[in-house]
Amino acid sequence: MNCKYCSSTNVIKFGTFNGVQRYWCKDCKRKFADNRALPTMKTPIEHISAALSCYFGGMPLDAIQRHLQQQFGTYYSEMGIYNWINRFSQEAVSRTKDFKPIVGDTWIADETVLKVGGRNIWFFDVIDEKTRYLLASRLSTSRTIKEAALVMNEAKRRAGKSPKRILTDKLAAYIDGIDLVFGADTKHIQSKPFTDVNSTNVIERFHGTLKDRTKVVRGFKNMDTARLLTQAWLVHYNFFKEHTTLGDVPPAVKMGATPIKDWAEVVSQTKTLPPIRSEALLVTSTKPILKTRHPKRRPKELRQKPYMQVAVTSPRGVGVYVDRKGQRLSRKPRRGWRRVYP
Numbered sequence: 001m002n003c004k005y006c007s008s009t010n011v012i013k014f015g016t017f018n019g020v021q022r023y024w025c026k027d028c029k030r031k032f033a034d035n036r037a038l039p040t041m042k043t044p045i046e047h048i049s050a051a052l053s054c055y056f057g058g059m060p061l062d063a064i065q066r067h068l069q070q071q072f073g074t075y076y077s078e079m080g081i082y083n084w085i086n087r088f089s090q091e092a093v094s095r096t097k098d099f100k101p102i103v104g105d106t107w108i109a110d111e112t113v114l115k116v117g118g119r120n121i122w123f124f125d126v127i128d129e130k131t132r133y134l135l136a137s138r139l140s141t142s143r144t145i146k147e148a149a150l151v152m153n154e155a156k157r158r159a160g161k162s163p164k165r166i167l168t169d170k171l172a173a174y175i176d177g178i179d180l181v182f183g184a185d186t187k188h189i190q191s192k193p194f195t196d197v198n199s200t201n202v203i204e205r206f207h208g209t210l211k212d213r214t215k216v217v218r219g220f221k222n223m224d225t226a227r228l229l230t231q232a233w234l235v236h237y238n239f240f241k242e243h244t245t246l247g248d249v250p251p252a253v254k255m256g257a258t259p260i261k262d263w264a265e266v267v268s269q270t271k272t273l274p275p276i277r278s279e280a281l282l283v284t285s286t287k288p289i290l291k292t293r294h295p296k297r298r299p300k301e302l303r304q305k306p307y308m309q310v311a312v313t314s315p316r317g318v319g320v321y322v323d324r325k326g327q328r329l330s331r332k333p334r335r336g337w338r339r340v341y342p
């Protein structure tokens with residue numbers, strides 16, 4: 001048994017709760033349960049990672065709920081599943097934010113629309129033609145020069161360079177946006193529909209993939225969540241999703257070492273540290289302490305005192321139990337023992 005927090009083997013059994021064995025780490029002084037779940041959570045890691053894979057594969061929440069019920073026999077509320085998605089999306093985005101992709105010199109920018117309650121929301125995407133790595137995605141409510149420049153800036157920051165060519169559609173905002181970010185060294189090619197022989201395929205495939213994203217982002221509760229889900233989907237697309245044209249590996253894997261390989265790894269490597277419990281709560285044996293199941297069960301004021309001094313309260317007053325010889329003490333009544341009132 002290893003500690004969930006510090007992986008130390010210096011752990012002891014620490015009672016059970018609802019039938020689940022608890023352990024105590026002597027090194028980091030933290031308590032944890034033996035239930036294959038993350039610390040402070042009781043859901044097994046594989047249930048959560050299965051839900052995440054399904055969700056980013058385009059499955060709606062109610063279908064995931066049924067899937068988990070079938071697969072593991074456990075019921076989870078849709079809200080609970082939604083909360084996992086939120087929490088581990090943040091984790092996935094932050095774990096991959098420093099990854100430097102090795103991309104080619106031709107990038108393609110494109111925008112797609114998502115209709116939400118009569119409103120148009122735009123996705124701006126920049127993808128590398130050679131590696132299919134999605135460099136940047138941005139959600140916005142308008143298609144201005146500023147938005148075009150922001151997504152280009154993001155792509156440039158991630159790649160750590162400017163491309164030699166960039167292909168876009170006829171959207172006017174790209175002209176100034178690209179000029180602002182990359183300057184004259186980058187050749188801007190505008191066409192609609194994409195007539196460039198090499199790019200048509202990429203864009204068509206890409207649009208097919210984006211349909212999955214629409215399913216993922218459609219369930220958002222507000223604009224911030226929609227942005228988070230967009231970024232998490234970008235991680236899913238670049239790091240986890242297999243691409244047939246790349247030999248069934250994700251674009252990031254094709255480039256070499258990646259920080260994470262799947263959703264299960266995102267979940268299992270999430271570290272949440274509860275506060276270290278104070279020493280005072282531990283029974284540090286100063287004999288003659290009688291065995292107790294849990295140090296917290298003792299009255300606060302008596303926690304570090306031996307049981308010799310623990311009094312038993314009864315309708316007749318205060319007392320302890322002693323054996324026939326009057327030598328051993330207990331606070332519990334035992335057969336043949338007497339209660340005395342010191």
Ligand SMILES: [Zn+2]
Nearest residue numbers: 003006025028
């Ligand atoms: Zn530990």
